[in-house]
Amino acid sequence: MTIIAFIGSVFSPYYAKERRRAIVDPAQHCSINVAVYGRGAARWAMTERCRHALGATPEQLAIGPSSLSWDGTRLIVRIDEKAPVTGLPVRGVVTLEPEIRSDFATDFGTDGRHLWAPIAPRARVEARFDAPAISWTGTGYFDTNRGDEPLEDGFSYWNWSRACLSDSAVMLYEGTRQNGSKFNMGIQIAADGSVSPVELRERCDLPLTRYWKMPRETRVDAGHTANVEQTLEDTPFYSRSMIATHLLGEPVHAMHESVSLDRFRKRWVQSLLGWRMPRVTLQGSSRGVFGMSRDQIE
Template sequence: MTERGNNALWRDRTLLKIGPSQLHWDGNGLTIDIDEKAAVIPRAVRGRIRVTPEVLGQRRFRLDPQGRHVWEPLAPRSRVDVAFSDPDIAWSGHGYFDANHGSEPLEDGFADWQWSRAHLKGGDTAVIYEGKLRSGNDFGMALRIGRDGNAEVCEMPHGVVLPRTGWAIDRLTRADSAAAARVRATWEDTPFYSRTALSSRMFGEDVHAVHESLSLDRFRSPIVQWMLPWRMPRRN
């Protein structure tokens, strides 16, 4: 993927274009058309992702007392259909779609965060979001989002320390007991971010969960900032 300048950006109420790629909302679902060059080896990445919400979130959440950072679980449960020509892959399954936005860079507001999501029987979605603000204060919430999109705030489950990533990023999740979660696969392992598949137990159910760890302290370090253009080239 690439980071691009203002002249490569265009949007209206239903369409967002970033260079040759775009996202389009048609009222029933989100179509993501990708036409990019991979890094570090510059090979083509072309394809389409269709995200069809099965549940639409009804709330947004402030992550800090001043409200500088807002998180929205826009579609806590969705149907996802993927069809790529480069590389030649296709699959369908269930997914999740959220958004963060705010009035300052993430690294100015947070030191780190941990997030996880699991789909429960009956159509509910469990979401855990926690971390440390740049001020040093902790934040966190455990949510059970129903099929109507309403989010019930629940007691935070037990903390479970997971093995560190290959880049030595700390991973923490929540489960019904301290021994109820384990790493199934590490999908993404970078100097400041990881995405992990877990086997866990949440709200009394055995689940497959998706988990992410983000270190903004690591992200803002000069050496990582120097490395980023090699992994994510800048283009005007």
């Protein structure tokens, strides 16, 4: 499962269209993206909403009928969304309780234009959904990103992975900035929140995704390799996968993603995004692939 709350939906074709017109109001492009994976229980929702649907306080973020709230020890996410095209409901409550907390943050050498912070690199998660009817507990992860420019202006490509070790969490980030310079960062965050750099020189190329041929790679311990266990998302510019790998002396399972912002820039890619990202207007009507033509996106 992944849940992402956006103020300024970075992959929104509607937001990209406004930026091309120099109209920049992130609050006009808010959404909560929910992806639930599992045999017989897969659901995906990402409805974009306007400023009137946004409510934000230090303790709560509400976007439409869904919300995230912090009670001092736990993040409680209440989901009430609908899948695009099918209209199937995605409704439930997810509770995340940090096991490791961190104040680490980095801008990946962008002079502060982008910031990433793994707030809870390891957490205990409980999910209780009515639709689809699933219930489970497990480990999770909570981070935050913000930026003063579009992602595609700062980066050309990146891959990221996160894994839980026996007493810590490891995150790897590697990619190329738009100016052609490369970055490669690995960190290990211990139970007390202390951060240590991780230097892995062994690169492992993973198979291209099946449909859109997205490149995937990662770093592993010397003498070891990594394998894709499951491809969760295979899109023209983004992949999300579960991989089996070996990090800091331990065999682990990791969540992995790769993103091509150069692909995302292409208008034909953005014209496809309306299928998965309908937009609700102030009047309550919605637009999606059926209500937005190619020239409207451009």
